[in-house]
Amino acid sequence: MSRRIVLLHATPVAMAPIQSAFAELWPDAETVNLLDDGLSLDRSREPDLSETMIERFVEFGRYGYRMGADGILVTCSAFGPAIDRLSAVLPVPVLKPNEAMFEAALAQGQNIGMLATFGPAVGTMTDEFEEFAAQGSRQARLKTILVHDAIDLLRKNDAESHNRLVAARAPELAGMDAIMLAQFSTSRAAAAVRQLVSVPVLTAPHAAVKRMRAMIDARVGS
Numbered sequence: 594m595s596r597r598i599v600l601l602h603a604t605p606v607a608m609a610p611i612q613s614a615f616a617e618l619w620p621d622a623e624t625v626n627l628l629d630d631g632l633s634l635d636r637s638r639e640p641d642l643s644e645t646m647i648e649r650f651v652e653f654g655r656y657g658y659r660m661g662a663d664g665i666l667v668t669c670s671a672f673g674p675a676i677d678r679l680s681a682v683l684p685v686p687v688l689k690p691n692e693a694m695f696e697a698a699l700a701q702g703q704n705i706g707m708l709a710t711f712g713p714a715v716g717t718m719t720d721e722f723e724e725f726a727a728q729g730s731r732q733a734r735l736k737t738i739l740v741h742d743a744i745d746l747l748r749k750n751d752a753e754s755h756n757r758l759v760a761a762r763a764p765e766l767a768g769m770d771a772i773m774l775a776q777f778s779t780s781r782a783a784a785a786v787r788q789l790v791s792v793p794v795l796t797a798p799h800a801a802v803k804r805m806r807a808m809i810d811a812r813v814g815s
Contacts, residue, residue: 596664596809597623599657603632603669606747607777611668614798619806627657636671636713650675651682658683664809666690666801668777671714673721686808691718693800694773695725699733701793702770707737708759708786709775710744718775736769738762744778752781760785763794771795 598615602608608626615624632650639646650672657665664686667676673689680687698705705722709715715737726733740759747755759774759782766772771793774780780796787794 595621595623597625597661598664598666598805598809599625599627599660599662601654601657601665601667601669602626602628602630603636603672604630604748604778606744607668610777610780610796610798611666611801614802618799618802622806625657625660625662627653627660629653633669633671633711637711639713642672642674642717646672647675647678651679654679654683654687658685664688664805666805668798669714670718670776670797671711673717686805686812688801688805688808689721690777690801691721691773691775691797692725693804694795694797695722697795697800698771698773699726699729699731703731703733704768704770705733705735706766706769706772706792707735707775708762708766708772708779708782709737709739710747710755710759710779711776712739714775715739736766737775738765744776747778747781756782756785760789763789766790767792773797 600611615622662685666688667690670690676689722735740762743755743758763786767790769792773795777798780798783794783796
């Protein structure tokens with residue numbers, strides 16, 4: 594039986610990477626894309642995630658659930674507290690973008706690097722990473738580099754320049770146990786980054802698809 598996974602997008606640049614991951618890892622899933630790119634635009638103007646923005650995001654997710662979702666996967670990393678709120682009110686699995694990638698990174702060691710391209714997501718991702726590590730009683734240190742201007746290039750359909758900018762900063766994290774590419778959209782640069790460093794380079798989309806499938810299978814089997 595095909596499972597309907599609703600993908601909540603706050604920017605169109607996250608859509609292709611997650612669709613590619615589903616096609617490769619879970620082609621039988623029925624994916625439905627919901628996009629509100631105003632969310633990322635308005636989030637970029639808020640230093641902290643406001644209650645108004647949280648409520649708006651939760652309503653966005655509720656709409657996705659009413660479409661018959663068996664699971665909801667969020668592809669934007671700047672809405673952590675809102676995703677927690679959504680998960681608490683829905684009876685289906687709701688997955689944050691980076692939980693599975695965090696787990697894979699911590700399996701590599703304690704010193705983790707992260708290349709990010711969307712500034713407002715850095716704070717929420719750092720908090721989520723530290724919380725995730727603490728839950729497992731693991732000591733971990735996260736070093737994040739924000740690659741300025743990269744996401745703007747991607748929004749202008751210049752993926753080649755985006756990838757080059759991201760990869761250029763990777764050697765600064767070459768001493769880490771693993772490097773995470775923070776945003777779904779940043780995963781496009783994985784091949785370019787791997788050419789410049791020898792440590793594991795982790796991307797969120799593939800890890801998230803694997804985790805969502807496991808969550809759905811566990812729920813169906815229970």
